[in-house]
Amino acid sequence: MATSESSLRTDGIELLHLYHQNPSIKLRNKLVQLHTGLVRKMAHKFSHQCNEPYEDLEQIGYFGLIRAIERFDPSQGYAFSSFAVPYIRGEMLHFLRDRSTLLKIPRRWQELYNEGQKIRKDLAMSLGRQPKDAEIASELRVSVQEWQETKLAAQNRMPLSLDATAVNYVDCQITLGEALPCPRSHVLLQQEEERQQLQGAINxxxxxxxxxxxxxxxxxxxxxxxxxxxxxxxxxxxxxxxxxxxxxxxxxxxxxxxxxx
Incomplete structure (x- = not known):
């Protein structure tokens, strides 16, 4: 088994070098077949966290794998899997975002969030102010990090109204619907967002x-x-x-x- 896996890795490296030197659809398809495991693993993981079928996620993931194959430079000396996974994951996340799919959260987090909301109200009344996360976490007997992750998970699964106020100015309000970019500018805005994220990560x-x-x-x-x-x-x-x-x-x-x- 170990010999077989080692052979696949060797074949994959050789094909990546060949594809980088002389790209072709035939070589690309071979590379896709060799790395289907990356896509299937990610699709399986996402399928337990959203309402989309595994098959749809897998198909979307292959677009990310193809993008990674086309952009990978084997001469840089790092593993293809490490390079490809963010592309695969990114395609699936973009798909889920575009479909407005709500994430599932573990039952424990749902119960913890509901209990935390009750504690928040009780503490607000007794303290005369909004309680801090550390105070709520202490009452729940969990770490501050777990409480914050629980809150974030619950907030991310709540749909937003397009009539909700996104920005307040002195003389007017802008709703979330008005703030959304038009389809023509979506790609440019996404590219700028990715550029800023990359620069922030580099810093x-x-x-x-x-x-x-x-x-x-x-x-x-x-x-x-x-x-x-x-x-x-x-x-x-x-x-x-x-x-x-x-x-x-x-x-x-x-x-x-x-x-x-």
Whole structure:
């Protein structure tokens, strides 16, 4: 079994190099077949957290896998699976967002949220002010983090009215419906949002990995030139890039609700 898995990994790496050098639909389809497990695993995970059929999620996930195959550069030295998972997950999340699907939350979180709301009202009356999350969590005998995650999960599954006020100005109000972008501008806004998210994630990197990522990927310098600017060797720049990419994947990957019982 281990030999078979190792062989598949080797075949996949070789095909990724071939595809990067000379892209073709035939090679791309082979790569899709080799990495179906990434899509199926993600679709299975999402199917327990939303109301969409597993088959629909799987089909959407393949679009993300294809995007990852087309954009992956095997010469960068990092694993394809780590590169592909955010693309697959992103496509599924965009699909769920567009379908306005409500996330399921674990029963424990539902009960915890309901109990927390009761405690909030009681504490507000006894304290004469709105209680802090730490005070509510203490009464519930859970950590502050679990209470905050519970609140977030409950809020995310509540549909918003398009008549709800999104922005207040001195002389007028803008509703959520009015604030939504028109279809023509949706793609541009999404691209700008992704660019800002990426830049924000890059800013969170440690100094040397951040410098390496900015010089090689944003300024398109060679690793040799980047090494001169940073004051290190090209091999060290490669290590900085690997760490930077791994950290970026962690920072950018969407947070999915745990399934729990």
């Amino acid at each position: 969170m990197l440690e100094e040397k990995p951040r410098m390496a990522v900015e010089m090689v990927f944003l300024k398109e310098l060679s690793r040799k030139d980047a090494a001169k600017n940073i004051g290190t060797s090209p091999m060290t720049v490669t290590r900085y890039l690997q760490k930077g990419i791994q950290d970026l994947i962690c920072y950018l990957q969407p947070q999915v609700m745990p399934t729990g019982s």
